[in-house]
Amino acid sequence: MSVIVGNSEFRPLPNNPSAKITGVHxxxxxxxxxxxxxxxxxFFGKTHQNYLALDSPRGPLAISVIRDADTYKALxxxxxxxxxxxxxxxSIPTSFIRRLFGMGPSTVNLMEGISRNIPIRSLRMCKEPNLPNELLSMEERQVIRSYKFGVAYVGPGQCSEEEMFGNRNENTTPAFKQFxxxxxxxxELRGWKGYRAGLDTSGSNLTGTHSVYTxxxxxxxxxxxxxxxxxxxxDRQQLERKRHIGNDIVVIIFQDSDVPFQLGSVTSHQNHVIAVVKPEGDGYRTIVAPKGGVPGFTPDLxxxxxxxxxxxxxxxxxxxxxxxxxxxxxAPSFAPKISRTRSVLLYEVASKFLK
Known part of the structure; x- marks a missing residue:
C-alpha cells in the first residue's frame, strides 16, 4: 500500500524493525x-495544607502540601x-524561633524549598474542609473516558477525501464490513443509552440508523x-458526513483501492492523526500519519x-x-484550548473559596 504525501501536513510515522504487535502492557x-x-x-483524608491563587503570574493555581515522615510532598x-x-x-530551612515553638518552616521558605517557580506572594491558605473534594472533582472533570474516531471507505480507483465521502454503504465490500x-x-442508534458522540439517538435517523461502538x-x-x-x-461534498468525521481528531481510512491515497486531500483542521488501513491476506497493512506538531506516541509500528x-x-x-x-x-492547535479550559476550572475553585 502507499499514500501520496505531497504538500500535506500529515507525515507517515517511521516503522520500528524491532517493534512487535502486542497487547496493552x-x-x-x-x-x-x-x-x-x-x-x-x-493527601485526601489526611491533615494537609491547601493554597489557592486567584490571579498570579502563572494564572489561577492550587497547591496541596503535606509532610510525610522526612519528606514534603506537593501537588x-x-x-x-x-x-x-x-x-x-x-532541605527546607526553619528559623530558630519557629523550631523553638515546635512550628514548621514559614510559608515562604516552604514554597521556595518545594519549587522556585511558585508565585508565593499570590498564594492564600484555605482551610475550608470541602476544598479537597472540590479539587478532586475539578481533576475528575478533565478525565477523558470516551473517544470518537472517524472511519471512511475508499473504493476501487479512488484516492481522495471527496471520493471517499461519496460512497454508499451498499457499494462497500465484504472486506470493509468485516473490518x-x-x-x-x-x-442501533434509536434509543441508544451509551456514549453517542454527537449522533442522533431519538429515532429521527438524522445521523443514520446504526453505528459502530465498543x-x-x-x-x-x-x-x-x-x-x-x-x-x-x-451534495458533492457530503457535508453531513464531513460535519462528523471532519471534527474527529483521529480518522481511519479503509483503502480498498490500489491507487495511493492523497493525504493532502484531507482538509479538516480538526483531523490530526490519519490511519490508512488496507486489507492484505487475513490482516491489515497500516500506515499512521500524524499532522505536524503532534508529538510521537506509542506503541511503535x-x-x-x-x-x-x-x-x-x-x-x-x-x-x-x-x-x-x-x-x-x-499539538499547537489544541494545547492553548486545553490550557484555557483548565484556567477556567482553577479560577472557579479559587473564586469560590477565596471570598
Missing amino acids: ESLLQECEKDIIWYRDN LRTTAGSERLSVSSS LNFLGETI KWQGYEIMFHVSTLLPFIPG PEPCVFGQDAVSRDFFLHKLVNGERASYK
Missing part, C-alpha cells in the same frame, strides 16, 4: 488520572497541568462510519506493519489510536 492512565491517584493516596496545579513534587524536609466488525459491534480497556469508543451516516444526493484480526492485534491498533488522540492534545 503499559498503563493507559492519563496524567490527570495519575494526579488524582497521587492526591488520594498522599501544584496550574493552567499548564499538574506537577507532583517531593523534597526532603531537611467494522473487527473494530466493534454494530448498534468498550475497550474501560473506555467507550464510538466510530463515525462515513457510509453509515446519511448520504445526500446532489513494526516493520512491516501488518496486523491480524485477533484480539491482540485489535488491542494494539486501538491503543495506537487512543494514544494518537492524546498526543494531539499537545
Whole structure:
C-alpha cells in the first residue's frame, strides 16, 4: 500500500524493525488520572495544607502540601497541568524561633524549598474542609473516558477525501464490513443509552440508523462510519458526513483501492492523526500519519506493519489510536484550548473559596 504525501501536513510515522504487535502492557492512565491517584493516596483524608491563587503570574493555581515522615510532598496545579513534587524536609530551612515553638518552616521558605517557580506572594491558605473534594472533582472533570474516531471507505480507483465521502454503504465490500466488525459491534442508534458522540439517538435517523461502538480497556469508543451516516444526493461534498468525521481528531481510512491515497486531500483542521488501513491476506497493512506538531506516541509500528484480526492485534491498533488522540492534545492547535479550559476550572475553585 502507499499514500501520496505531497504538500500535506500529515507525515507517515517511521516503522520500528524491532517493534512487535502486542497487547496493552503499559498503563493507559492519563496524567490527570495519575494526579488524582497521587492526591488520594498522599493527601485526601489526611491533615494537609491547601493554597489557592486567584490571579498570579502563572494564572489561577492550587497547591496541596503535606509532610510525610522526612519528606514534603506537593501537588501544584496550574493552567499548564499538574506537577507532583517531593523534597526532603531537611532541605527546607526553619528559623530558630519557629523550631523553638515546635512550628514548621514559614510559608515562604516552604514554597521556595518545594519549587522556585511558585508565585508565593499570590498564594492564600484555605482551610475550608470541602476544598479537597472540590479539587478532586475539578481533576475528575478533565478525565477523558470516551473517544470518537472517524472511519471512511475508499473504493476501487479512488484516492481522495471527496471520493471517499461519496460512497454508499451498499457499494462497500465484504472486506470493509468485516473490518467494522473487527473494530466493534454494530448498534442501533434509536434509543441508544451509551456514549453517542454527537449522533442522533431519538429515532429521527438524522445521523443514520446504526453505528459502530465498543468498550475497550474501560473506555467507550464510538466510530463515525462515513457510509453509515446519511448520504445526500446532489451534495458533492457530503457535508453531513464531513460535519462528523471532519471534527474527529483521529480518522481511519479503509483503502480498498490500489491507487495511493492523497493525504493532502484531507482538509479538516480538526483531523490530526490519519490511519490508512488496507486489507492484505487475513490482516491489515497500516500506515499512521500524524499532522505536524503532534508529538510521537506509542506503541511503535513494526516493520512491516501488518496486523491480524485477533484480539491482540485489535488491542494494539486501538491503543495506537487512543494514544494518537492524546498526543494531539499537545499539538499547537489544541494545547492553548486545553490550557484555557483548565484556567477556567482553577479560577472557579479559587473564586469560590477565596471570598
